[in-house]
Amino acid sequence: MAEQFVHHLPNKQEADIPKGKLFECRIIDQEMVLPHIRRLILDAQELAQKCIPGQFVHVLCNKFRQFYDPLLRRPFSIHFADPEAGHVSILFDIRGRGTKMLADKTIGDMIDLIGPLGHGFAIPDSWSGSFLLVGGGMGIAPLYFLLRTLEKRFGKEKIKFLLGVKTSNMILYRDQFEKCCSEYLVSTEDGSYGYQGMVTDLLKERVETLDNKLGCLVYACGPMQMLKEVAKICHHHNLNCQISVETKMACGVGACMSCVIKVHDTNLEYRYARACVEGPVFDSNKIKWE
Amino acid sequence: MSTASSLAITIAGIHMKNPVIAASGTFGFGKEYSSLVDLNKIGAIITKGTSLEPWVGNPPERIAETAAGMLNSIGLQNDGIENLINEKLPWLSQFDVPVIVNIVGHTIEEYAKVAQRLSETDSVAGLEINISCPNVKHGCIAFGVEPRMTFEVVNAVRKATHLPIIPKLSPNVADIVAIAHAAVDAGADAISLINTLIGTSINAETRTFRLANITGGLSGPAIKPIALRMVWEVAKAVDVPVIGVGGIMTAEDAVEFMLAGASAIQVGTANFVYPNAMIEIIEGLEAYLSRHGFGHISEIVGIVQSPQC
Numbered sequence: 316m317a318e319q320f321v322h323h324l325p326n327k328q329e330a331d332i333p334k335g336k337l338f339e340c341r342i343i344d345q346e347m348v349l350p351h352i353r354r355l356i357l358d359a360q361e362l363a364q365k366c367i368p369g370q371f372v373h374v375l376c377n378k379f380r381q382f383y384d385p386l387l388r389r390p391f392s393i394h395f396a397d398p399e400a401g402h403v404s405i406l407f408d409i410r411g412r413g414t415k416m417l418a419d420k421t422i423g424d425m426i427d428l429i430g431p432l433g434h435g436f437a438i439p440d441s442w443s444g445s446f447l448l449v450g451g452g453m454g455i456a457p458l459y460f461l462l463r464t465l466e467k468r469f470g471k472e473k474i475k476f477l478l479g480v481k482t483s484n485m486i487l488y489r490d491q492f493e494k495c496c497s498e499y500l501v502s503t504e505d506g507s508y509g510y511q512g513m514v515t516d517l518l519k520e521r522v523e524t525l526d527n528k529l530g531c532l533v534y535a536c537g538p539m540q541m542l543k544e545v546a547k548i549c550h551h552h553n554l555n556c557q558i559s560v561e562t563k564m565a566c567g568v569g570a571c572m573s574c575v576i577k578v579h580d581t582n583l584e585y586r587y588a589r590a591c592v593e594g595p596v597f598d599s600n601k602i603k604w605e
Numbered sequence: 606m607s608t609a610s611s612l613a614i615t616i617a618g619i620h621m622k623n624p625v626i627a628a629s630g631t632f633g634f635g636k637e638y639s640s641l642v643d644l645n646k647i648g649a650i651i652t653k654g655t656s657l658e659p660w661v662g663n664p665p666e667r668i669a670e671t672a673a674g675m676l677n678s679i680g681l682q683n684d685g686i687e688n689l690i691n692e693k694l695p696w697l698s699q700f701d702v703p704v705i706v707n708i709v710g711h712t713i714e715e716y717a718k719v720a721q722r723l724s725e726t727d728s729v730a731g732l733e734i735n736i737s738c739p740n741v742k743h744g745c746i747a748f749g750v751e752p753r754m755t756f757e758v759v760n761a762v763r764k765a766t767h768l769p770i771i772p773k774l775s776p777n778v779a780d781i782v783a784i785a786h787a788a789v790d791a792g793a794d795a796i797s798l799i800n801t802l803i804g805t806s807i808n809a810e811t812r813t814f815r816l817a818n819i820t821g822g823l824s825g826p827a828i829k830p831i832a833l834r835m836v837w838e839v840a841k842a843v844d845v846p847v848i849g850v851g852g853i854m855t856a857e858d859a860v861e862f863m864l865a866g867a868s869a870i871q872v873g874t875a876n877f878v879y880p881n882a883m884i885e886i887i888e889g890l891e892a893y894l895s896r897h898g899f900g901h902i903s904e905i906v907g908i909v910q911s912p913q914c
């Protein structure tokens with residue numbers, strides 16, 4: 316019988332709120348990963364020391380504070396943090412005005428951000444079982460930090476990574492991911508590489524073949540539809556599963572109630588939980604899927 | 606002369622170190638921002654709208670960004686008055702900052718009960734009455750859209766509490782001055798204005814409304830000219846202090862509201878963009894006073910002049 320992982324994701328509404336701080340960080344590297352995807356490496360000594368995988372930063376994309384369009388900050392997962400070097404990176408897709416402005420920043424520019432925010436992935440102190448990471452599209456952004464952390468603590472042999480993308484040229488940083496796990500499987504929707512189909516179909520197949528299902532922890536990040544399917548598969552097989560959700564955020568610190576997601580509640584039929592402070596990582600069984 | 610005293614004011618009997626107040630719904634219950642903002646430095650905190658029983662709130666999407674503003678349809682999600690009293694107020698009371706509770710209700714009785722319950726505590730400096738809530742008995746129209754209903758709800762709260770009361774007016778009306786008069790006649794000690802303006806947003810690509818609730822409240826710099834005009838109109842018309850709110854991002858914005866007649870100001874959406882906004886506004890107000898040779902903040906209230914032709 317595998318050890319039961321009683322993890323510490325907060326499940327109270329008044330969960331202790333992670334204390335983010337305001338930082339001005341210098342961009343020390345800027346990379347065009349694909350025409351519409353950028354990676355920024357930031358000089359962020361203090362942030363790098365205290366963030367954990369799954370947490371995010373709330374970034375002011377405008378050049379000056381008094382440019383009011385776009386007005387609000389944008390949330391981005393911490394893609395990687397290197398406490399020794401004092402670096403933090405983010406990886407993002409240029410979707411609209413905010414990310415377009417962010418993409419225009421170059422080495423030497425300063426970025427105004429609040430972080431680290433939110434509750435990240437719960438990682439057990441010791442674990443004899445395995446880890447299965449499932450990423451969809453940009454969902455790989457926080458999973459890379461998680462992967463490196465798990466590898467460092469438990470060794471690559473215990474880790475499998477499943478990636479789902481639309482087409483083969485969306486497979487980012489393949490080598491870096493591959494060398495941190497024992498199995499790295501890709502599914503493409505158009506069949507241009509690896510398994511043809513959705514990553515959730517791939518997950519279903521892999522789960523069937525696991526010899527110790529209870530000893531497997533699943534971590535996932537990607538589009539909501541994918542997460543819902545991952546949650547269903549894990550629920551069916553009784554797997555412990557944590558997912559990182561994306562919602563629209565205004566404050567990022569729990570004050571405005573804009574970023575909510577429907578969760579089960581002991582007293583009510585459901586309640587709306589703030590993804591920025593109770594999440595963005597949730598136990599998949601907590602979410603009330605519609 | 607110390608700088609602290611040049612900004613200190615008393616509004617509706619509530620003493621504040623300065624006239625910069627955190628607006629309801631944009632600062633949570635203070636705790637959310639406590640690692641980013643020194644709560645002891647701001648004039649007052651107005652908490653998120655609180656009702657008798659917990660309110661679940663509207664389904665997401667709850668926000669949409671607009672040009673220099675945002676729309677929200679939070680639906681006044683809150684944990685109810687008992688939770689506020691047992692969990693939030695005790696934590697807030699460790700700080701040296703007046704706490705004003707923003708109260709909401711579906712019926713006049715609910716407003717009165719919340720007000721009465723808060724009077725039994727000793728950690729509340731005053732009540733701000735959000736009269737933009739849907740009145741369930743009158744087909745879900747807001748209390749604050751009509752002078753008669755405004756009078757009734759404010760009057761009921763007045764009778765239920767000895768605390769200072771500050772009705773917060775909705776700008777979604779034809780004649781804001783008539784509403785303000787009704788609020789003062791009913792016993793208001795001061796008036797806050799404005800709340801958000803009703804708007805909507807459509808995604809052309811998907812041909813759907815962006816908010817699940819279809820409409821939401823517009824806030825941010827986009828609404829500043831409207832808020833400023835309403836503050837000016839109401840401040841001239843009533844003899845209680847007016848607290849200006851709507852799109853204030855900088856000290857200069859705050860000064861404009863005070864010149865228009867506001868005795869204090871609230872900062873809302875700006876907190877999301879730049880948590881330090883209130884602190885910078887406080888510093889900027891001090892700098893403005895000394896730059897223009899004013900001894901006290903009250904000297905600039907309502908002194909705007911018509912342009913010389």
Ligand SMILES: Cc1cc2nc3c(=O)[nH]c(=O)nc-3n(C[C@H](O)[C@H](O)[C@H](O)COP(=O)(O)OP(=O)(O)OC[C@H]3O[C@@H](n4cnc5c(N)ncnc54)[C@H](O)[C@@H]3O)c2cc1C
Nearest residue numbers: 389390391392406407408410411412413414456561562563
């Ligand atoms: C906790 C969290 C972590 C995130 N981490 C990353 C990350 O590591 N890398 C990354 O590329 N993106 C990430 N996102 C999504 C990112 O915040 C949005 O892509 C970004 O806000 C879009 O800003 P924009 O101004 O370019 O787009 P807008 O002009 O505002 O909108 C353009 C398009 O993006 C969509 N969009 C806007 N906000 C969001 C959002 N919060 N989530 C999803 N779609 C959105 C809009 O619906 C629209 O279709 C994260 C979101 C959250 C909540």
Ligand SMILES: Cc1cc2nc3c(=O)[nH]c(=O)nc-3n(C[C@H](O)[C@H](O)[C@H](O)COP(=O)(O)O)c2cc1C
Nearest residue numbers: 628629630654677735799800824825851852873874
């Ligand atoms: C997300 C959000 C939630 C709000 N919640 C409340 C509320 O509970 N009660 C209230 O009276 N006003 C509420 N407001 C209105 C603000 O207090 C303020 O009146 C309005 O946002 C205009 O000011 P601003 O432009 O500085 O944000 C809310 C505003 C926002 C943006």
Ligand code: FES
Nearest residue numbers: 567569571572591
């Ligand atoms: S973004 Fe404001 S509460 Fe989550």
